[in-house]
Amino acid sequence: xxxxxxxxxxxxxxxxxxxxxxxxxxxxxxxxxxxxxxxxxxxxxxxxxxxxxxxxxxxxxxxxxxxxxxxxxxxxxxxxxxxxxxxxxxxxxxxxxxxxxxxxxxxxxxxxxxxxxxxxxxxxxxxxxxxxxxxxxxxxxxxxxxxxxxxxxxxxxxxxxxxxxxxxxxxxxxxxxxxxxxxxxxxxxxxxxxxxxxxxxxxxxxxxxxxxxxxxxxxxxxxxxxxxxxxxxxxxxxxxxxxxxxxxxxxxxxxxxxxxxxxxxxxxxxxxxxxxxxxxxxxxxxxxxxxxxxxxxxxxxxxxxxxxxxxxxxxxxxxxxxxxx
Amino acid sequence: xxxxxxxxxxxxxxxxxxxxxxxxxxxxxxxxxxxxxxxxxxxxxxxxxxxxxxxxxxxxxxxxxxxxxxxxxxxxxxxxxxxxxxxxxxxxxxxxxxxxxxxxxxxxxxxxxxxxxxxxxxxxxxxxxxxxxxxxxxxxxxxxxxxxxxxxxxxxxxxxxxxxxxxxxxxxxxxxxxxxxxxxxxxxxxxxxxxxxxxxxxxxxxxxxxxxxxxxxxxxxxxxxxxxxxxxxxxxxxxxxxxxxxxxxxxxxxxxxxxxxxxxxxxxxxxxxxxxxxxxxxxxxxxxxxxxxxxxxxxxxxxxxxxxxxxxxxxxxxxxxxxxxxxxxxxxxxxxxxxxxxxxxxxxxxxxxxxxxxxxxxxxxxxxxxxxxxxxxxxxxxxxxxxxxxxxxxxxxxxxxxxxxxxxxxxxxxxxxxxxxxxxxxxxxxxxxxxxxxxxxxxxxxxxxxxxxxxxxxxxxxxxxxxxxxxxxxxxxxxxxxxxxxxxxxxxxxxxxxxxxxxxxxxxxxxxxxxxxxxxxxxxxxx
Numbered sequence: 028x029x030x031x032x033x034x035x036x037x038x039x040x041x042x043x044x045x046x047x048x049x050x051x052x053x054x055x056x057x058x059x060x061x062x063x064x065x066x067x068x069x070x071x072x073x074x075x076x077x078x079x080x081x082x083x084x085x086x087x088x089x090x091x092x093x094x095x096x097x098x099x100x101x102x103x104x105x106x107x108x109x110x111x112x113x114x115x116x117x118x119x120x121x122x123x124x125x126x127x128x129x130x131x132x133x134x135x136x137x138x139x140x141x142x143x144x145x146x147x148x149x150x151x152x153x154x155x156x157x158x159x160x161x162x163x164x165x166x167x168x169x170x171x172x173x174x175x176x177x178x179x180x181x182x183x184x185x186x187x188x189x190x191x192x193x194x195x196x197x198x199x200x201x202x203x204x205x206x207x208x209x210x211x212x213x214x215x216x217x218x219x220x221x222x223x224x225x226x227x228x229x230x231x232x233x234x235x236x237x238x239x240x241x242x243x244x245x246x247x248x249x250x251x252x253x254x255x256x257x258x259x260x261x262x263x264x265x266x267x268x269x270x271x272x273x274x275x276x277x278x279x280x281x282x283x284x285x286x287x288x289x290x291x292x293x294x295x296x297x298x299x300x301x302x303x304x305x306x307x308x309x310x311x312x313x314x315x316x317x318x319x320x321x322x323x324x325x326x327x328x329x330x331x332x333x334x335x336x337x338x339x340x341x342x343x344x345x346x347x348x349x350x351x352x
Numbered sequence: 353x354x355x356x357x358x359x360x361x362x363x364x365x366x367x368x369x370x371x372x373x374x375x376x377x378x379x380x381x382x383x384x385x386x387x388x389x390x391x392x393x394x395x396x397x398x399x400x401x402x403x404x405x406x407x408x409x410x411x412x413x414x415x416x417x418x419x420x421x422x423x424x425x426x427x428x429x430x431x432x433x434x435x436x437x438x439x440x441x442x443x444x445x446x447x448x449x450x451x452x453x454x455x456x457x458x459x460x461x462x463x464x465x466x467x468x469x470x471x472x473x474x475x476x477x478x479x480x481x482x483x484x485x486x487x488x489x490x491x492x493x494x495x496x497x498x499x500x501x502x503x504x505x506x507x508x509x510x511x512x513x514x515x516x517x518x519x520x521x522x523x524x525x526x527x528x529x530x531x532x533x534x535x536x537x538x539x540x541x542x543x544x545x546x547x548x549x550x551x552x553x554x555x556x557x558x559x560x561x562x563x564x565x566x567x568x569x570x571x572x573x574x575x576x577x578x579x580x581x582x583x584x585x586x587x588x589x590x591x592x593x594x595x596x597x598x599x600x601x602x603x604x605x606x607x608x609x610x611x612x613x614x615x616x617x618x619x620x621x622x623x624x625x626x627x628x629x630x631x632x633x634x635x636x637x638x639x640x641x642x643x644x645x646x647x648x649x650x651x652x653x654x655x656x657x658x659x660x661x662x663x664x665x666x667x668x669x670x671x672x673x674x675x676x677x678x679x680x681x682x683x684x685x686x687x688x689x690x691x692x693x694x695x696x697x698x699x700x701x702x703x704x705x706x707x708x709x710x711x712x713x714x715x716x717x718x719x720x721x722x723x724x725x726x727x728x729x730x731x732x733x734x735x736x737x738x739x740x741x742x743x744x745x746x747x748x749x750x751x752x753x754x755x756x757x758x759x760x761x762x763x764x765x766x767x768x769x770x771x772x773x774x775x776x777x778x779x780x781x782x783x784x785x786x787x788x789x790x791x792x793x794x795x796x797x798x799x800x801x802x803x804x805x806x807x808x809x810x811x812x813x814x815x816x817x818x819x820x821x822x823x824x825x826x827x828x829x830x831x832x833x834x835x836x837x838x839x840x841x842x843x844x845x846x847x848x849x850x851x852x853x854x855x856x857x858x859x860x861x862x863x864x865x866x867x868x869x870x871x872x873x874x875x876x877x878x879x
Contacts, residue, residue: 221485224468228476231465235473238427238463239528240448240480249483298467 052291052307052340059314067321075317077200083313084202085110085265085277087306090284090291091213092257094305097288098217098226099250100233100297101149101156105141105163107280109255110262111273112167113138117187117263118180118272127187135259141167142255146248164281171274180272191267202264209257214302226250230297286333287312290340311336377436378403378536378567379424379455384433386419388773393419395591397433401536401569401584406562408578408599409571410611411588411805417571418460418775420588421540424569425457426450451477454535458542460571460776462525466514471496473513474528499527504553518713526554530561537561538569543577555581573805574832575604587611608806635825636794638677641686646672647849649686654794659820660827661840661857664869669849670829671713674796677827678710679703690794709792711783713799720771720779727753727767730785756785760815777808784815795819797828801835813839833862845869 063070070076089106096103117134121127141163148159193201217223225246228236237243266272291308293300315332319325377400386394394416401407411417422428424435426444434441437453444450450457456477464473471493479487489510496509505523513521522542529537543551558581561568572578578585579599587595587610595610636654641647647669654660664670675681677688679697688695690706697703703710720729727749734752753767760781764774771782780800787795795816801809816839820826830836836843837857845853845868853868 219487219489221479221487222483224472224479224487225483227468228465228472231467232463235463235465236476236480238425238447238457238459239476240446240451241476242448242480242483245483298465 049292049301049303049307052304052311055339056307056311056314059311059318063314063318063321067318070318070321075321077198077203079313079317080203080206081200081268082317083309084200084206085261085268086280086284086287086312087206087261087309088209088264089254089258089261089280090287090305090309091210091302092254093284094288094291094293094300094302095213095217095226096156096250096254097285097293097295098230098297098300099247100230100295101247101250102160102285102295103145103251103254103258104157104160104281105145105167106254106258106261106284107277108164108166108168108171109138109141109258110265110277110280111171111275112141112262113259114262114266114272114276115171115175115180115274118183118266119174121184121187122180122182127184131187131263134263135256138255138259138262139252142252143248145255146251149251150244150247168274168278175272175274177274181270183267183270183272188267188270191264192270202268205260205264209260210302210306217302222246222249227298230299232298283312283333286337290336292340308340376403376439377401378438380434380436381420381424382434382436384420384423384435385431386416386423386428387431388419391773393591394423394430397588397591397593399586399593399596401567404562404565404567405583406558406568406570406581408582408585409569409588410573410575410578410585410607415588415611415805416591417588418540419591421457421459421538421569421571424450424455424538448480451480451532451534454533456529456532456534456537458525458529458537458539460540460542462522464513464521464525467512469493469510469512470500470507470516470524471509473524474499474509474531477528477532496527499531503527503530503557526557530557534566536567536569538571540571541573542570543572543574573809575607575806576834578607579604611806635691636677636827637687637689637692638673639687639689641673641676641688642684643669643672643676643681643849644684645849647676647683650846650849650851652844652851652854654825654827656823656825657820658825658842659816659840660825661836661843662827662829662846663833663836663843663865664829664846668846668869670846671798673846674710674798674827674829677703677794678708678796680710704790704792707791707793708796709787709790709794710796711787711798711800713802720783722770722772724771725753725768726757726762726764726771726774726782729771729782730756730767730789732786734789752789756788759788760785761811777804777812780804780808780812781815784812788819793824795824795826795828797826799829799831802831809835833865837862837865 089110093103093106113134116137117130120130120133125133145156145159145163148154149156190201190205195201195204217226225236225241226249228239228241229243229246233243236246262277265276269276287308288300288305289295289308290311291300291304291306293304312333315336316329319328319332380398380400382398384394384397385392397416397420399407399409409417409420419428423430424444426446426449429445435444436442437455442449442453444453444455465476468476471489474496475492479485493509497507500507500509500523503523503526505520507516507520507524513524516524526539526542529539543554555577558568558570570578570582582599584596584598585602585607586593587607589611595607633656634653635656635658636652638650638652641650650669650673652660662670662673672681676683677697678700679695679702680700682698688697690708693706695702695706697706700710721732724732730753731749750767756762757764757767762774762778762781762785764778771779774782784800797816800816801812804812816826816828828836828840837860840857843855843857843860843865844851845855845865847869855865
């Protein structure tokens with residue numbers, strides 16, 4: 028009797044796993060990995076896999092922030108500039124004698140301010156998200172160039188660069204840990220908290236949310252704030268990894284980040300998407316990039332492959348009856 | 353799994369509601385005025401709603417009902433006047449304030465999150481207060497499921513709302529209002545989307561709500577409904593309150609007179625109907641139309657000058673039949689002939705080109721571009737014809753817009769006014785104008801008067817009739833059987849994708865039709 032119920036339950040779980048929207052993108056990822064295992068010699072080595080994971084961690088963290096903004100039917104084009112901006116800010120603070128930890132917190136406050144300004148212009152001045160964040164993209168990138176005069180900042184403290192270069196247990200790179208923890212927390216927040224539910228409802232139907240008494244503006248502030256802070260964290264880790272703070276880092280990352288989120292099943296109209304999907308999206312982009320490098324196919328093809336992936340993902344979602352970008 | 357969850361169960365409200373002060377006002381509106389650019393929506397409206405009563409609010413197109421509701425719910429703010437809630441003057445600035453006081457609204461054009469589940473929609477207001485907190489969906493789904501079964505609906509609360517039919521979504525909207533622990537529910541045309549067979553259980557719920565001490569402001573154009581459930585009736589006309597009377601002291605025809613300020617000559621209209629003489633020649637012929645799981649072998653024949661009503665409940669295939677004839681949805685088998693010519697319809701463009709017009713049910717989603725002006729909306733289906741080498745001149749939009757604004761008596765300042773500010777009836781007229789501009793020979797109307805009041809309905813009927821008189825034909829559906837009975841020449845009944853009967857309207861009773869659309873009679877040929 029009990030066993031019958033158990034197997035019934037197990038079948039339900041299996042069914043719900045198979046039905047999950049993420050399956051649509053998980054399959055291509057699996058296919059890709061299997062294909063690369065055969066095509067590229069060094070692909071399935073421990074070192075290579077960890078280096079792929081580390082390489083995607085920076086964009087991965089930011090893509091989760093982007094997912095949250097996109098859930099509310101918004102968009103943040105300023106994330107890549109914000110990565111550089113926050114990294115530069117922290118580096119300036121650290122090279123001027125401020126200890127690592129306070130410097131990190133202060134620079135994240137800086138990135139949060141960017142998010143608040145975005146949110147303010149979108150909520151209160153009622154400007155479109157694309158215009159506002161496009162402007163912000165240039166403003167903070169420009170700021171980063173101005174304060175550094177275009178010169179890289181070197182001599183970052185060792186306890187800072189450890190965040191990007193260090194290994195846990197001599198094996199797992201630190202950025203991966205950040206990525207996994209942030210993804211796990213956000214997955215939980217989106218699925219089981221009121222805030223997460225508000226992101227979905229505002230993106231699903233703003234009017235319905237407002238009529239139900241949801242403070243739509245506040246939800247939107249939260250989304251841009253979270254996105255900017257995650258961009259800041261991603262930027263800090265990236266600079267820690269590189270060991271040098273250049274104002275030109277992460278240029279154009281916003282596009283591959285948005286691409287990853289869309290590949291993961293999110294919709295530009297809002298209300299659709301998941302952390303798991305975004306993570307898989309980032310993985311797909313990272314694996315393709317790595318595979319092309321391993322197979323000695325030039326970097327020029329990477330962008331082409333990214334683009335094809337976006338189109339393929341949107342088409343798959345359309346066929347599965349999910350509205351997409 | 354998550355035991356941290358705290359769910360606020362409805363407080364025990366019975367006691368303090370029924371504590372003796374029965375006849376006192378729950379909410380009083382004093383001299384409420386509101387104007388929009390170019391329109392005085394409400395002028396000095398004073399209404400007092402008694403505790404534990406069903407207070408009906410009726411009025412024509414643009415009489416100010418919707419504005420009034422929005423002010424109650426904090427979606428619009430009043431210009432002047434006071435709202436007295438339980439003897440205390442209050443300000444309602446937003447939906448949150450209204451909910452805090454204990455007021456909830458069931459909106460007519462109910463906005464919902466189609467990406468979320470049934471339960472997530474129902475409890476949206478409950479989880480709107482804070483941003484912090486955890487949710488246990490198992491418990492919430494359980495509560496939703498209890499609420500739904502109270503309402504007599506068997507739905508999976510974890511199902512995305514987007515998969516439900518519009519009438520099921522309306523039920524969800526009502527559940528949403530009930531789920532909020534409130535003292536006053538304002539319902540704006542709540543039955544407009546409900547199919548006939550849901551009506552009975554809906555009224556039962558209303559009665560049960562009242563018994564439990566709830567106060568309801570019931571906004572509707574449907575006088576039969578109002579006389580069935582209301583205690584007190586207030587009539588609004590042109591933004592002014594013209595009458596407030598207990599139901600017992602009035603009659604439907606008195607109320608109708610007060611609403612339009614003139615007597616509606618329903619009987620005359622009925623006589624006039626018999627003056628339309630369908631010709632022998634058939635305009636549209638449908639043979640054995642099949643769409644998998646939707647239509648199984650539908651044949652019908654519509655003559656020039658005929659108005660045919662399609663009667664059927666949800667799932668009968670009435671709307672789908674109209675869409676297939678227009679070319680919006682493809683059919684698997686069968687033929688459609690217009691004026692004896694076989695049609696090959698691939699898209700709505702093909703439908704338009706051969707002279708078919710399809711006017712959809714949901715004017716906000718399928719019918720109008722709310723951002724555009726009246727003129728642009730009217731010209732929309734005909735941009736190609738209006739343009740010269742791909743360029744469209746404002747003048748030609750204005751010309752065509754003016755023509756239909758005048759012909760259909762659309763109340764507006766100019767053709768460049770946004771349709772967003774128009775009342776429901778006037779919006780529907782814009783949709784009709786848009787399709788008249790394509791100069792169709794066959795009109796397919798999918799519930800054209802849904803959510804439109806008596807006066808506008810009469811006007812729309814008149815318009816349709818005059819079009820059909822000019823040698824065209826019309827097939828329509830309606831969520832109200834009496835409308836089909838009084839307006840159409842012939843009624844075709846459908847049940848589960850098949851035609852079950854065809855009747856001359858004057859020779860059949862509502863009971864018989866009901867019999868045929870509920871599947872009580874066997875399928876027969878529709879000709």
